[in-house]
Amino acid sequence: MTDASDGDSLPHELDVTAYVGPYTFPDIRRRRWPAAIYVATALGCVALWASHRSGDHVLVNSGFLSVAIGFAVLAAYHLGTSWPLATAVA
Numbered sequence: 119m120t121d122a123s124d125g126d127s128l129p130h131e132l133d134v135t136a137y138v139g140p141y142t143f144p145d146i147r148r149r150r151w152p153a154a155i156y157v158a159t160a161l162g163c164v165a166l167w168a169s170h171r172s173g174d175h176v177l178v179n180s181g182f183l184s185v186a187i188g189f190a191v192l193a194a195y196h197l198g199t200s201w202p203l204a205t206a207v208a
C-alpha cells in the first residue's frame with residue numbers, strides 16, 4: 119500500500135478550493151415551453167378524437183380523449199409552476 123491510497127478524497131465537484139461564486143438556479147420560466155407543447159399535443163389529440171369518433175376507426179379511439187385530458191392536466195401543472203412566486207430582494 120502506498121500513502122496516496124490512504125484516506126478518502128472528495129470528488130472534483132466538491133472541492134471547496136475551486137469555489138467560483140454562488141450557484142445560480144435555472145429560471146423556472148423555462149417550463150412554459152413544455153407546457154405549450156403539451157397544450158398543442160392535447161389539442162391535436164382532441165381534434166383527432168372529435169373528427170373520428172363517429173366512425174369505426176382502428177387507429178383513433180377514445181384513448182385519444184384520455185391522453186388529451188392527461189396532457190392538459192400536465193400542461194396546467196407546468197404553467198402553474200412556471201410563474202415566479204416572489205421577486206429577488208437585493
